[in-house]
Amino acid sequence: MTKTFVIFLVYCNLILFGQNNFQKIDSIANSKKYHGNLYTLVNDLTQDFGSDLEKTRSIYSWITANIRYDYKLFNKGKRTITFKCKNQEDCSIKKQEFENNLIQGVLRKKRGICSGYSSLFKKMCDIAKIRCQIIDGFVKTKSYHIGNTGILDHSWNAVIIDNQTYFVDLTWAAGYCESNEKGKLTQFVQKKNDFYWFTPVEKFTVDHFPKNPEKIQDFQISKEDYRDQPYIAKEIVPFIEIQFPKQGILKPKIGDSINFSFKYPENIHKIQINTNLKRNPKFYFTNKNGESVFNQKAYLKQDYVDFQNINGLYRFSYFVENDELRYIEILFDYNLKMKYLVRIEN
Known part of the structure; x- marks a missing residue:
């Protein structure tokens, strides 16, 4: 069987399960309880399923339904874990002990940060004899991350099925966190987001990039391509398809018109452009009592872009x-x- 045919079969299976069987798998997974033995839990989650795809989905669904993001731990700041060990074997033993304690803590508290989600998922996949690895890497979460790699503070997983690699980010799939004006996380909203289940690599690498890409099978996205993409807000990544410009660093000359084109299924009523030279003023502000106040004068000063929308294809310049x-x-x-970043050429 050729590699192309294998990819086609797996893709067809994903479509089939996505349309018909994921709901059943999710329902079964959500009915299972953890009673202190992880091996028993994994057996309960996978015994009704024959394929690695189904088993992986069941494990994924259980974790996203039962483990909440520990935003309070995140707010304390990440601590660097170091091991004092005699040799490589001793270091491996201590690292394994740390990971086991981490997983047990996540299961006991039903909370964790990205390292907890990814370690638990890998351990459960290992028990189910599913090939899985933990990936530490960079993520882009802010608009100023354009043109750089973002921050190296996240972990996710890769699953290998039929010799093909698929990405799963349990942390982002489980829900999202709200934050205050100081940037501190204030609460976790549990809401499963299946975009981060077996995400296509071209979409996943909009805001994720592995620290060690050479350790991932058939990973062909370069760090430069990841770095130099446009910034796309997390909530629209699953839906938008940029036609032009695909590069996030533009190099126009004075007098050029930059043409923007993208496919987007939602109806956009207003499009605006802000630059370092001219910005639309904010027309909502927070007063000293923490109340949101509308500013009519600022609202009347808004500038809008003339754009075309033809069956979800948006164009403007x-x-x-x-x-x-x-x-x-x-x-x-x-x-x-x-x-987009802009570098004017002479």
């Missing part, structure tokens, strides 16, 4: 007239969704 232009932000209905 921006005219470059100042050599001090450094970035272009694109707002959908007053919210920042995309960003």
